[in-house]
Amino acid sequence: MEESIVKVKHLSHRYSVQWAIRDINFEITENGIYGLLGSNGAGKSTTMNIMCGVLKQTEGEVFIKGVSMRENPVEAKRYIGFLPQKPPLYNDLTVEEFLAFTANIRRIPTGEVAEAIKVVMGRCGLSHFRKRLVRNLSGGYQQRLGIAQAIIHNPAFVVLDEPTNGLDPNQIVEIRHLIKEIAEERTVILSTHILSEVQATCDYIRMIEEGQVVFAGTVEEFDNYIVPNTIFVSLASAPPVDELKMLSGVEDAVSMGGMDYRVNFSDSREAITQIVEASVTRNWQLLEIRMEKSSMDSVFAELSAKSKNR
Numbered sequence: 152m153e154e155s156i157v158k159v160k161h162l163s164h165r166y167s168v169q170w171a172i173r174d175i176n177f178e179i180t181e182n183g184i185y186g187l188l189g190s191n192g193a194g195k196s197t198t199m200n201i202m203c204g205v206l207k208q209t210e211g212e213v214f215i216k217g218v219s220m221r222e223n224p225v226e227a228k229r230y231i232g233f234l235p236q237k238p239p240l241y242n243d244l245t246v247e248e249f250l251a252f253t254a255n256i257r258r259i260p261t262g263e264v265a266e267a268i269k270v271v272m273g274r275c276g277l278s279h280f281r282k283r284l285v286r287n288l289s290g291g292y293q294q295r296l297g298i299a300q301a302i303i304h305n306p307a308f309v310v311l312d313e314p315t316n317g318l319d320p321n322q323i324v325e326i327r328h329l330i331k332e333i334a335e336e337r338t339v340i341l342s343t344h345i346l347s348e349v350q351a352t353c354d355y356i357r358m359i360e361e362g363q364v365v366f367a368g369t370v371e372e373f374d375n376y377i378v379p380n381t382i383f384v385s386l387a388s389a390p391p392v393d394e395l396k397m398l399s400g401v402e403d404a405v406s407m408g409g410m411d412y413r414v415n416f417s418d419s420r421e422a423i424t425q426i427v428e429a430s431v432t433r434n435w436q437l438l439e440i441r442m443e444k445s446s447m448d449s450v451f452a453e454l455s456a457k458s459k460n461r
C-alpha cells in the first residue's frame with residue numbers, strides 16, 4: 152500500500168456559529184506540488200491551519216504520515232513545515248538569528264543548528280543577507296526567509312499559505328522557482344486564489360469553494376473538466392447546424408448564435424479538414440476556425456457556480 156503523506160478525513164470547522172469548512176476529505180500519497188485553490192473566504196487558510204495543528208477542528212481528523220494531529224500534535228508537526236499567510240518573522244533579528252530561533256523551536260539538536268542554518272540559507276538564496284535585519288529585507292526576501300523557517304528541520308510535507316501574495320512580478324517568479332526546487336525532495340501544498348499561480352507552479356489541484364472540495368485532480372484534468380476540447384468555427388454564410396453535424400469527424404455541433412458554432416469532434420484533424428472543405432464547396436465563407444481549450448478562468452467560474460447551486 153502507498154504511504155499516506157497527509158490524510159484529511161471529514162474535516163469541518165465552525166467559527167462561532169458559521170461553518171467555514173464542511174466535510175473536507177483528501178489524501179496525498181505522492182510527492183508533488185498541490186494547489187489548494189479557492190476564492191477569498193473559501194476556507195483555504197482554515198484547512199491549512201488545521202492541517203498544521205495551529206487551529207483545532209470542530210470535527211474530523213488530520214493524519215500526517217499516519218500520525219493523528221489531534222492525538223499526537225508534537226510528533227505530527229515534526230513532519231510539517233508551515234508558512235502561514237502572515238509569515239511569523241521577527242523584524243529586530245538578523246536572518247541568521249531568526250533561523251537559529253526557528254531551529255530551536257523545531258528542536259534541532261544544538262550541534263546541528265549551524266549546519267542546518269547554512270544549508271537552508273543556501274537553499275533559499277539568503278546567504279548574502281545572513282547579517283541583515285529582517286525588517287530591511289525586501290518583500291521577496293522576507294518570503295524566502297518565511298520558506299526557510301518552514302523547511303529548516305527538513306520536513307517531508309510543506310504547507311505554504313498564499314506564498315506569492317503581495318509580491319511584485321519578479322519576486323513571484325523567483326518564489327515559484329524556489330517552491331519548485333524545494334518540492335523536488337518533498338510534498339508541497341500551497342494555497343492561492345490565483346489560477347495562473349496553480350498553472351505555473353502546481354501538479355495537482357484541490358479546489359475548495361464555500362468550505363467544500365469541488366474538484367480534485369491534475370492541472371490538465373482541471374483545465375478540461377467542464378468543456379472538453381472543441382473547435383470554434385465562425386462562418387459568414389451560416390448553414391443550418393445539422394449540416395455541420397453530418398460531417399465526418401464531427402460528433403456534435405451547437406450554434407452559439409449568429410455566425411458562431413462550437414463543434415465536438417471524434418477526430419480533430421478530420422473534422423477541421425471537412426469543415427474547411429465544406430465551407431469552400433458549399434460557400435459557407437469561413438471566417439475563423441480554431442481549437443478551443445477551456446480556460447482555467449471559465450472552469451473556475453463554472454465550478455464556483457456549480458458549488459453555489461448545490
Ligand SMILES: Nc1ncnc2c1ncn2[C@@H]1O[C@H](COP(=O)(O)OP(=O)(O)OP(=O)(O)O)[C@@H](O)[C@H]1O
Pocket residue numbers: 166167170171189190191192193194195196197198344
Ligand atoms: N477567526 C475567525 N473568526 C470567524 N470567522 C472566520 C475566522 N477566520 C476565518 N473566518 C471565516 O471563515 C471562512 C473561511 O475563511 P478562510 O480564511 O479559511 O478562507 P480563505 O479561503 O483562506 O480566504 P482568504 O484567501 O481570504 O484568506 C470565511 O467566511 C471567513 O470569514
